[in-house]
Amino acid sequence: MEASITLKKVGKLIGDKTILAGLSFGVERGSIVAIVGVNDTGKSTLLKLLSGFENPDYGQVFIHGLDMEKRRRETRSLIGYVPNENDLDPWLTLEQNIRFTANLYQVDEKIASERIAKYAKPLGLVPYFNNFAMNVSHGTQKKTMLVRELIHDPDVIMLDEPTGYMDAESIRLTWDLLKELKREKTIIYVSNALAEIEQAHDRILVFHEGRIFMDGHLDKLLESTLNYHQFQVEFDYLSDDLYKKLTQVATVVSPNRLDNIFHFYGRTRNVFFDVIRTASDELMVDLNVKKLGLRDLLDSEFAARGLD
Amino acid sequence: MIYALLMRRIWLWKNRLISSFFLLLVLPFSVYSLVSLSFKNIMGKSLSGMPYEFWVIPGLVFIISSLGLYPLIYRDFFDLRIHRKVLINVALAPYRKRALIGGYLCVAGLEALMLGIVSLLIMSGLATYPLTMIETVVMFLCLMVYLFFLGNYFITLGLAIDTQTTLFLMTALSFIFILFGNGYLIEFGFFPIGVETFLTWQPLSIPFRIFQVYFRTGIMDWALLTGCIVLGILWTLANTIILKRKLIH
Numbered sequence: 001m002e003a004s005i006t007l008k009k010v011g012k013l014i015g016d017k018t019i020l021a022g023l024s025f026g027v028e029r030g031s032i033v034a035i036v037g038v039n040d041t042g043k044s045t046l047l048k049l050l051s052g053f054e055n056p057d058y059g060q061v062f063i064h065g066l067d068m069e070k071r072r073r074e075t076r077s078l079i080g081y082v083p084n085e086n087d088l089d090p091w092l093t094l095e096q097n098i099r100f101t102a103n104l105y106q107v108d109e110k111i112a113s114e115r116i117a118k119y120a121k122p123l124g125l126v127p128y129f130n131n132f133a134m135n136v137s138h139g140t141q142k143k144t145m146l147v148r149e150l151i152h153d154p155d156v157i158m159l160d161e162p163t164g165y166m167d168a169e170s171i172r173l174t175w176d177l178l179k180e181l182k183r184e185k186t187i188i189y190v191s192n193a194l195a196e197i198e199q200a201h202d203r204i205l206v207f208h209e210g211r212i213f214m215d216g217h218l219d220k221l222l223e224s225t226l227n228y229h230q231f232q233v234e235f236d237y238l239s240d241d242l243y244k245k246l247t248q249v250a251t252v253v254s255p256n257r258l259d260n261i262f263h264f265y266g267r268t269r270n271v272f273f274d275v276i277r278t279a280s281d282e283l284m285v286d287l288n289v290k291k292l293g294l295r296d297l298l299d300s301e302f303a304a305r306g307l308d
Numbered sequence: 309m310i311y312a313l314l315m316r317r318i319w320l321w322k323n324r325l326i327s328s329f330f331l332l333l334v335l336p337f338s339v340y341s342l343v344s345l346s347f348k349n350i351m352g353k354s355l356s357g358m359p360y361e362f363w364v365i366p367g368l369v370f371i372i373s374s375l376g377l378y379p380l381i382y383r384d385f386f387d388l389r390i391h392r393k394v395l396i397n398v399a400l401a402p403y404r405k406r407a408l409i410g411g412y413l414c415v416a417g418l419e420a421l422m423l424g425i426v427s428l429l430i431m432s433g434l435a436t437y438p439l440t441m442i443e444t445v446v447m448f449l450c451l452m453v454y455l456f457f458l459g460n461y462f463i464t465l466g467l468a469i470d471t472q473t474t475l476f477l478m479t480a481l482s483f484i485f486i487l488f489g490n491g492y493l494i495e496f497g498f499f500p501i502g503v504e505t506f507l508t509w510q511p512l513s514i515p516f517r518i519f520q521v522y523f524r525t526g527i528m529d530w531a532l533l534t535g536c537i538v539l540g541i542l543w544t545l546a547n548t549i550i551l552k553r554k555l556i557h
Contacts, residue, residue, distance in 0.1 A: 076402040103312030104401040
């Protein structure tokens, strides 16, 4: 598929600190890409670079093959950027905020009205249209910011925490719209809502210290942990001897404890029975088994050294 | 760009219609009452022998336009900027930064000019109107150049300063300077020679001085006016650089 966004050895420094270190990757048209990582790893900075809000210190960013630095005006028309924080004009109504951006991008009034109807209605925004931006909830502001960016019909939408501050219903409506948009637009977003990311992505970029630590679909990312399961056994009393005995079970991986809870990973579910067998004389209070997900992948311990 | 910014100003007016109109009417009336009615008893006549209450009217128009211009620039380049609103969104639109600064200047200048026109109409009802039609046109021409300068000055302040307390102090200082250091209320001839020379050649006072020379002698200094416009353009470009730096940090 054709590349929508291409980064070639893009780097960003703030003072002496490297925020982004020689990033090179491409994003296909019509795909939805999630960027995740712990705080201050450069995710939002990357989004700012891609949106044209900031320039890289070195390297190049291409949008639809156009160099962002050399073809600034053309590339900016192709991008819609929804920042994390509310940046609406507080003394304008929601509709005026959207129409202001439509006027900035010279969108015909009739077309703007059609797009407002197309995007604002599904998000349930219309009843709030005459309210000042400062008088509506953060979630409503965020949805307005999304519609505002869609008003000039950009090919690429970049969102920093797309569902930040939203209630459950708004989150659902927003993702319904974004998934609908995915057919015609490239969507890149930064989020800490891992459950949402698991549901909505073609690709996940896991960031760590300004570099892409992992890149791919969740299933692919979890390949390294294939068949790994996470187990928890809560004992009535987990003595040091018992803990030591359990950690010595050959098939147990990355064991640790929290009070009376024994926590470990295993490649197959049989590991669980090995542990149960070893501790069969002890009183067990609770058991928990789950397949690994994105959260586990991002666990700092996990990221640092993996499971093996 | 200008259309979008202009429409936004119209919406903001519409959203605050009563308070906006109240200020539009009260501001010239208050300034005229508090300044002209008292100063005419102190000054009596200008250095050229004209009754002070007539002489001061163009200066009051400049002052009222300055007062009208400030909140517009403050709002966009300081208040909304430090609260990370609007400006970033506008800056990401496909326009050059100088077009952005120029657009804001144009729209804010236009609104301040309208305020000047309305205030002149109000004051001409309160006192005998001292200017001919041509003098009025020249005054508004000089006022436009002045607003171009002043707008740039306010933008520099709004962009360069990041804390409210500093900005308020600088604003207070600026308005003392605008009121008393531009020859609007007190002619430069009343100041000691050194101060007079400085005030005469500081950029913000030049447009009004051009008008005063025309008012007294009928001679228009086009070269100086053109120089002012060139300086204003350079100032706009300097503001473009400041804006770029501020948006990044």
